[in-house]
Amino acid sequence: MDGYVVDKPTDASYLRRRTTRDFGAQEIEWVSSGDALAILSADLSETPAAASPVADGTSRAIYRTRPGEESLSVDEISTGTLAMSPLPDGGLLIAREEGASTSELATMDDSGQVSRTYLHPVEGKVSGLSVSPDGNTAVLATRAEGTEGSGRFGILGFDLSEGTSWRIADLPEDEEVFGAPQWTGHGVFYVAGEAKTAESGAAASYDVYRLPLDSGKPGPAPGVGEDFVASSLHASPDGERLAIVGRRNPNSPTDLYVLDLTTNVLQAVTANENMEIKTSPNDLAWSADGDHIAIVARGILSGSRVYQVRAEALLADFYNVYDVPVGDSG
Amino acid sequence: MRGGILWALGTALAFVLTATAFLLLAGLFATPPERSLAPSNPNGDPDPSLDLDLEEGQLTALDDLPGQRLDLAVRNGGEEQLSDISLTLEVASENTALTEARYYRATVDELAVGASRDVGFVLDLSPPAAPGGAVSPEDLEAPQTIVEIQATTPEGVSAVRTVILPLQADS
Numbered sequence: 334m335d336g337y338v339v340d341k342p343t344d345a346s347y348l349r350r351r352t353t354r355d356f357g358a359q360e361i362e363w364v365s366s367g368d369a370l371a372i373l374s375a376d377l378s379e380t381p382a383a384a385s386p387v388a389d390g391t392s393r394a395i396y397r398t399r400p401g402e403e404s405l406s407v408d409e410i411s412t413g414t415l416a417m418s419p420l421p422d423g424g425l426l427i428a429r430e431e432g433a434s435t436s437e438l439a440t441m442d443d444s445g446q447v448s449r450t451y452l453h454p455v456e457g458k459v460s461g462l463s464v465s466p467d468g469n470t471a472v473l474a475t476r477a478e479g480t481e482g483s484g485r486f487g488i489l490g491f492d493l494s495e496g497t498s499w500r501i502a503d504l505p506e507d508e509e510v511f512g513a514p515q516w517t518g519h520g521v522f523y524v525a526g527e528a529k530t531a532e533s534g535a536a537a538s539y540d541v542y543r544l545p546l547d548s549g550k551p552g553p554a555p556g557v558g559e560d561f562v563a564s565s566l567h568a569s570p571d572g573e574r575l576a577i578v579g580r581r582n583p584n585s586p587t588d589l590y591v592l593d594l595t596t597n598v599l600q601a602v603t604a605n606e607n608m609e610i611k612t613s614p615n616d617l618a619w620s621a622d623g624d625h626i627a628i629v630a631r632g633i634l635s636g637s638r639v640y641q642v643r644a645e646a647l648l649a650d651f652y653n654v655y656d657v658p659v660g661d662s663g
Numbered sequence: 664m665r666g667g668i669l670w671a672l673g674t675a676l677a678f679v680l681t682a683t684a685f686l687l688l689a690g691l692f693a694t695p696p697e698r699s700l701a702p703s704n705p706n707g708d709p710d711p712s713l714d715l716d717l718e719e720g721q722l723t724a725l726d727d728l729p730g731q732r733l734d735l736a737v738r739n740g741g742e743e744q745l746s747d748i749s750l751t752l753e754v755a756s757e758n759t760a761l762t763e764a765r766y767y768r769a770t771v772d773e774l775a776v777g778a779s780r781d782v783g784f785v786l787d788l789s790p791p792a793a794p795g796g797a798v799s800p801e802d803l804e805a806p807q808t809i810v811e812i813q814a815t816t817p818e819g820v821s822a823v824r825t826v827i828l829p830l831q832a833d834s
Contacts (some may be wrong), residue, residue, distance in 0.1 A: 336760050337760055588697075601697045602697060602698060603697060603698055603699070603700055604697035604698065604699050605699060605700050605701065607701050608699075608700045608701050610700075628700075630700050632701065634827075635829070636723070636829065637719065637722035637723065637725075637826060637827065637828050637829070638826070638827045639717055639719055639722070639824055639825070639826050639827075640824070640825045640826075640827075641822075641823065641824060641825075642823065642825060643811060643813075643823055643825060644755075644809045644811050644825045644827075647825065647827075648702035649701060649702050650807070650827050651757060651807075653702075655700050657698060657700075658698075
C-alpha cells in the first residue's frame with residue numbers, strides 16, 4: 334500500500350502495519366508459513382538517488398519482516414536481487430545479479446537464509462520468474478545485455494533439482510516480456526508485446542502467448558482471442574487455470590478473466606464499465622486454494638468530486654483490494 | 664381420435680421433459696456470473712439542520728499550489744438558532760504513506776434560522792514533501808488530494824463534505 338506493507342486478516346476489518354512508511358515495497362510474498370513476509374524493494378542502503386523507482390530487471394533488495402505484531406522492523410536478507418518467487422513447499426527462489434550480463438539463482442529457506450546457490454549461471458538479467466506447481470522447474474524471463482537497455486528477451490527453463498537451464502525461446506528483437514512467465518502443465522504462458530517507443534511513450538498492445546513444453550515456438554494462447562489486449566497474468570496454484578487482466582478487444586474495459594487451460598475457455602469473471610483494474614503483475618494474486626483471485630481497482634473518475642460523507646467512507650474513489658470468487662476448476 | 668389425442672399429449676409431455684432436462688443441464692454447467700466490482704455509492708445521512716454549500720465550479724480553478732481559496736456557505740436549515748459552529752478543514756493526500764495533513768479552522772458564532780454565512784479558506788494545496796530517502800512504488804499513480812470539511816456545534820449538529828481533487832502530478 335503506497336510503498337509500505339500491511340496485512341489484513343480476511344475475517345477482520347483492521348489493517349496491521351508491517352513496515353514503516355515510505356518503504357518502497359514492490360512485491361511481497363508470505364514466508365515462514367505466514368508468520369513473516371519477504372518484501373522486494375528498492376535497496377534502502379543505496380543513496381536516495383539510486384533508490385528511485387525501478388523496473389523489472391533492475392536489482393533490488395529483499396527484506397524480511399520480523400515476527401511479532403508490534404514490530405515494524407525488517408531485516409535485509411538479500412541484495413542485488415532481480416526477482417523472487419515463492420516455492421511451493423516454503424521459502425523463496427531468487428534471482429540475483431551475478432555479473433554484467435549474467436544472473437544466478439538461489440533458494441532461501443523460511444528464515445531468510447540462502448539454502449542453495451546454483452552455480453550454473455543464467456545468461457542475461459532475469460526480469461521475472463515463477464516456479465512450477467510441483468516445485469521442480471522454474472521459468473525465467475531474461476534480457477540479454479544490450480546497448481542502452483535494449484537487450485533481447487528470452488524465456489528459459491531451469492531444473493531446480495539438477496541446477497541446469499535451457500533456453501525455451503527467444504523473443505523478436507523489439508518485444509518485451511511483461512511480468513513473470515508462468516509454468517503450467519499445458520505449457521509456458523506469458524504476456525509480451527512491442528516495447529515502448531521513446532517517441533510516443535505509449536505502451537503497445539500486449540498479447541498472451543503459449544510456449545508448448547515440447548517446442549520453442551510460441552503462439553497465441555488458445556482461447557484468448559486475437560483481439561484480446563493482455564496486461565498481466567498469473568497461473569493458479571494447481572497450474573490448471575490462468576488469471577488474466579486485460580481487455581476483450583481494444584475498445585473494451587479492463588476486466589479479470591480466467592482461462593481454463595484444459596478446455597481453452599476464457600471466462601470473464603468481472604464486468605466493469607466504471608472500474609479501473611490495476612494492471613501490474615504484482616496486483617494480481619490467487620488464494621492458496623485457487624477459489625479466489627485478489628485484484629486492485631478503483632472507479633474511473635475524473636475531475637473534482639464532492640461527497641456528503643467522510644473520506645474514509647468512500648470506496649470507489651480510491652484503490653481497494655477486491656476478492657473475486659472464481660470457484661474451482663473442477 | 665383418441666389415439667391422436669394420446670399422441671399429442673405424449674409429444675407435449677416428451678417436449679416438456681426434454682426442455683426441463685436441458686434447462687437443468689444448463690443450470691448445472693453454467694459458468695459463474697460476471698461480477699461487478701463497483702461498490703455502491705456512499706449514502707450520506709446529512710443533518711438538515713446544518714448545511715455546507717460548496718460551489719463546485721470553483722474547484723476547477725484550484726491548483727496544486729499554496730494560496731488557493733475555497734469558499735463555502737454555512738446554512739442553518741433547522742428550526743433553532745445555531746451558535747459556535749466549528750469548522751475544520753483537512754487537506755490530505757490519497758497517498759496513505761504521507762500521513763501528515765494540513766488543518767484549517769474557522770468559527771461561525773451565531774446563525775439564525777434560515778440564515779447562511781460565507782466562510783473562506785486559503786489553502787496550501789502543494790504536494791506534501793516526502794521524507795528524506797523515501798521511495799515510491801514504480802507504478803504509483805499521481806495521488807489525489809482529499810479536502811474534508813466538518814462543521815459541528817456544541818449541541819452535536821454536524822455536517823461534512825469531502826472533496827476529491829485530482830491535483831498532484833507527483834508527491
